[in-house]
Amino acid sequence: MALPFFETAVPLLVVMGFAAGLTLVIERAF
DSSP, X not given: OXXXXXXXXHHHHHHHHHHHHHHHHHXXXX
């Protein structure tokens, strides 16, 4: 519990990366 920011920043980066990849796929599909 020393760095709660690190625990929340890593999943946030994963979600943002997944969303960015999803938008790229959607832009390429349509």
